[in-house]
Amino acid sequence: MAAARTLVAPRLAAASTFASLHCLRPLLPSRLAPSPRAALHGSAPRPGPRVALVLSGCGVYDGTELHEASANVLTESARIARGKITDLAQLSAANHDAAIFPGGFGAAKNLSTFAVDGKDCKVNRDVERVLKEFHTAGKPIGLCCIAPVLAAKVLRGVEVTVGHEQEEGGKWPYAGTAEAIKALGAKHRAKDVTEAHVDQKNKVVTTPAFMCETALHHIHDGIGAMVTKVLELARK
Template identity: 55%
Template sequence: MLVFPRCCRTLLTLSTVRVSSRFYSPGMANKRVAVVLAGCGVYDGTEIHEASAVLVHLSRGGATVKMFAPSADQMHVVNHLKGEPSEEKRNVLVESARLARGDIQDLTKLSVSNHDAVIIPGGFGAAKNLCTWAVQGKDCSVDEGVKAALQAFHSAGKPIGLCCISPVLAAKVFPGCEVTLGIEKDDKYPNTADTAAAVTQLGCKHVNTSVSESHVDQKNKLVTTAAFMCDAPIHQIYDGIGTMVQGVLKLA
């Protein structure tokens, strides 16, 4: 059921979205959205809070969600208590199933024709398992299945949502696109400046936006937000992801 506040103020400035995370218009409902995961856990997979925020906002927006992940070994496995790599091996799809409560499919089964949009949460898994940005930066390679999926949605004119570090996937696959990773030269965004510089070197444009905002690249139908690129309270990250989800549903 959709809930509408009596009043919603929307401020749009140069394609930057800053809207109430509780406002969803009737036209956004009934969209079919694919969510691509990269494992389970911030240091070697999908960031759990980001995935949860994406799913909650999609649910609030009345979307039907299907989850996917590549069936491949993780780059490595991290002991999240110690913050150190371990010797074990784990499969990205199997680990992602933890977040999906078991309801997930191999990325090879993702059909663009059956979906109106795709969203990829962040976490180091996006930079380790979906591409190799974590070790190669702008010279990274993107998983072939992930690249094919992004290109297919792009070619079909269907929106792509990305948060935290995952916008680097768009920067690598779509030269000339616009993304946000937060605010450069701001201590609250300790990793943004270097990553934004690499994105710029790829021929893309980095747009400074706060954690509570998202940026819409209208030409490429990309919607990005900083999320945990910012050292912010979790509710602000949650709300920022909400603006990203809203932007995706509006474009779908």
């Protein structure tokens, strides 16, 4: 049965944010309901913070957006890459310094029902547990693209960004998501695609990524900024 998946990035290296991070492998997509199962992948330890990368499948329209995943690590997907997979239920904040959720429709279809239910969405129970665990432990959480809706739903009052709040002639085609985030009880902060917003109080870092229609290198810059901020918070 296809399911939402997660991967663990043991010892992520911070050097050039998207070029030097290693060890993650995205997995298979699922149906429109939040999947009851998810998984994580482990690899050899590396110097630096130990970061869990939570993925929702393979591919922008039914799972994790691969550019967003590979902007954090130099692999694409467990569907095409080797690696042992275990349930997300085994992921514990006690064993990691931070967690990162890339975007892609999988975050709205497999990790939650946001794609169908909007502000009335439900979140996969293990995803909700992981978010609350890392938050309670004071460990940073990074999310990009549509994934910030997960934090907006689970962590009441959190500050996140999905970019601008107006479409601006099609540059921000998903600008309406900002209103849904507000309806979820979270605070939206407008940011450009190359920027990351840091909610210092909750240690949540977000960036718009493909919520913006722009060149890929601008999206990589924003994701790199998010990863850098997450790693900085993880070292404090």
